[in-house]
Every structure is written in C-alpha cells, then in structure tokens.
Amino acid sequence: MNKDLTSGSPDKVLFKFCLPLFASVIFQQLYNIADSFVAGKFIGNDALAAVGNGYEITLIYIAVAFGCNIGCSVTSAKLFGAKRYSDLKTSVYSALIASGAVCAVMMIIGTAFSTGLLSLIRTPAELMYDSRLYLNIYTLGLPFVFFYNISTGIFSAFGDSKTPFYFLMCSSVSNILVDILFVAVFDMGVAGVAWATFICQGISAVLAVTVVFKRLSSIKTDSKVKIFSARLLGEFAAVAVPSALQQSFVSVGNIIIQSAINGFGKEAMAGYSAAIKLNNVVITSITTLSNGISSFTAQNMGAKKHERIPLGFKSGVKLVLLICLPITILYFAAADKLVYIFLDSPTGAAVDIGVMFLHIVSPFYFLIATKITADGILRGMGLMSRFMAATFIDLVIRVILALVFSKTALGITGIWCAWPIGWVIAAVISLYFYKHDCVGKIKKGLYQ
Secondary structure (H helix, E strand, O other), X not given: OOOOOOOOOHHHHHHHHHHHHHHHHHHHHHHHHHHHHHHHHHHOHHHHHHHHHHHHHHHHHHHHHHHHXXXXXXXXXXXXXXXXXXXXXXXXXXXXXXXXXXXXXXXXXXXXXXXXXXXXXXXXXXXXXXXXXXHHHXXXXXXXXXXXXXXXXXXXXXXXXXXXXXXXXXXHXXXXXXXXXXXXXXXXXXXXXXXXXXXXXXXXXXXXXXXXXXXXXXXXXXXXOOOOOHHHHHHHHHHHHHHHHHHHHHHHHHHHXXXXXXXXXHHHHHHHHHHHHHHHHHHHHHHHHHHHHHHHHHHHHHOOOOOHHHHHHHHHHHHHHHHHHHHHHHHHHOHHHHHHOOOOOOOOHHHHHHHHHHHXXXXXXXXXXXXXXXXXXXXXXXXXXXXXXXXXXXHHHHHHHHHHHOOOOOOHHHHHHHHHHHHHHHXXXXXXXXXXXXXXXXXXXXXX
C-alpha cells in the first residue's frame, strides 16, 4: 500500500512507517546470524571464523547494493511526493538497468579475485578453502541482493514499509530452517550455510521484484513512459554513487580492521565474528530507520513542505533512542550469553574477546543513533557531500586508531576502543551539518 508521508503528525507518520522497517532489518540480519549460529554450533569455531571472514568481503557487495537502494529510494520519493508519476516509472526502470550492469561487473570481479581478496586480509591457510567457498557461492547470488535492495528502496519511496517486512519474515525463517537442514542433516558444511542463504535470498528477491512491477503498473500516468532516461539516471547516480562509495569505503575500512584482528589468531577471529554480528544488528537497524527518514525527507522536499523536515528529525531521534535503550542494556548485561550463542564452547578466549567488544561499544549506541538520524536528513535533502564527510572522518579515525592501538600494550582491546572515539567525532560533525545546512537554510527559506 502506497502512503503519502507529506501529511499528518510526523511522530505518527514516522513511527508507523519506520517500525516495519526496523522489524524488516531484524529479519534481514537473521540471514547472517543464522549463518554464524549454524556454522559455530554445528560445524565448529573454524567454520564460524571462515564464514565471518568471508562476510567482511560480502559487505562490499552489500555496500554497493545499499547505494542503489538509497539512490532509488530518494529520487523516487521526491518524484512520488511531487506526483510526477511518468518520471517516477522511468527513474525506476533506469535504476534497475544500471544496477543490473553494476551487479554483473561485481560478479565477474568477485569470482575471479576471491582468493586474492581473502589473501589481502591475511586469511589463515587452514581457513582459506571454507572462506573462499562461502564467498564464491554468495557472489553467485548477487543479482538477488541487488534487485531485492532496489525493490525495498522503491517500496520505501512509496511510503510502504510493510511489504518488504512480510518478504523478509518468511525468507529469514526459511533460511534458518534450510541452514540447519543442509548442515545438520545433509552435512554440507560451510557450503550448506552459503547455499541456504542463496536460495532464500533468491525467493525473496523474485517476489519483491514481481510486486514492484505490479505496484508500478497500478499507477496511472498521462503520458507514455520511457524505459530509460539519462537525465533521471543522473539524478539516481548523484545519490547512489556517493552512498555506494561511502558504504564501500566503510567496508574496506572494516576489512583493514579485520586484517589486524586476524593477526591475533583464530580465537580472536571467532570472537569478533560473533560480536560484530550482534553489533551489526544495531547499526543496520538504525541505518534502515535512517533510510526511512530519508524517504520522509525526500517526499516532503518533493512536495515543498520543508517545514516538516526538522520535525521529522526530532521524531526520528525519539524512535532510534527508544530502540537503542533496551539493546544497550541487553548487550552490556548479557554479552557473554549472546556471544556464546555463536560458539561451540562456553569458555575461552573467543568468548572473552566478543564480550569485551560489546562492553566497550554498546554504551555509545545512543550517540551513533543520533548521528545516523541526522545523516538520513542530509541524504533525503540531497546533501551528499556533507553526509560523506562525516562518515569518512569516522571511518578514517577508526581505522587509524585500530591499527595504532593494536600495536600497543592494549592489544586487541585497543581495536575496540577505536569505535566510540570515531563515533563521537563523526556525531559532532553530522549534527553541525544538520543544524547549519538543513535547519538554518530552511528557516531562511533558501529551499524552494
């Protein structure tokens, strides 16, 4: 169901729109959590480390697909808010064509250079085979990842957050069951984990794309719709490319950090793999809610209702803080039990390393949540240079500090300390940009 985000109380509109998005990302994270859980529990810590190691490379793929998602969501939301339905359809078709071409290139590169990529992050020889196997199977399923992300971006632009939730709920539950079937019953090892994800992502993507085309066909237009437009593709690329680059550089930064962690051995890799999955649930959830705020902002920009945007920011902050509070308490109080879910032994260095990561990072979720909310406004308004600046500064600081601290007496604990330091600085920058370039210019009437 398409929904107009340009009228009604911003609190109510955003809460109704974003809560299904939050539920969707929880189910989306179940893909990766299920992979790690099954690998760690049914195969062993080496398998968990291998899946986690390959996962760091897949984040580059996801980053580019996410950029396409944001590009399509923001441009489509503006056109939807402005009721330019013919251009809306052309923009979607152009985005699908361009994203398909990018996906094909990434599949070729990923398949040809998987061993080299894994070698760059210092993958131990005994983990190389399973890491490469997981990565190669995941790469084959990239079309599903790309077209599903494009579809959810379109649903978000239309103010529909429930449809993707239904898809993800079914496919995520199925992924858990197929994971267990392939690994515990058919004894397929790491390959079973990868193929389960491939199959379930594929089903979800096909259903999502089918519904998108059905939804588009129901929107009436006064003129003939073009299949492709260079101008509208340019508008899509203006948001998608910076978003993809930003996410890709974040992924590259994470890979560099992963290489530093790999130097501490397999136990460190397994503990980090478990903890970072739990951390990513939070960060991805907040980022997805930020995407919803971007759609809210873009629709209101298209409808020229600029005064609603600061109200949307306040509503978004309330929402993300409500979500962060229970998660922070849970992660801090029950870190050992949560990390143990992924491991085949209740004691040892792997558990201690994962617990330390969560204890250092989780108290700062409130801060990063506020920063990412401000980023959602910046993206929705098309202020991509400001958005990227804040993110790159966070990344550079985290990577440099992680590498430096890992060589000191702090050891691997120093790597974890890099997260909150980067978040504090980046939050200050994002909030400054929001106040100066969003609120300040809206009050002065500079957006028309």
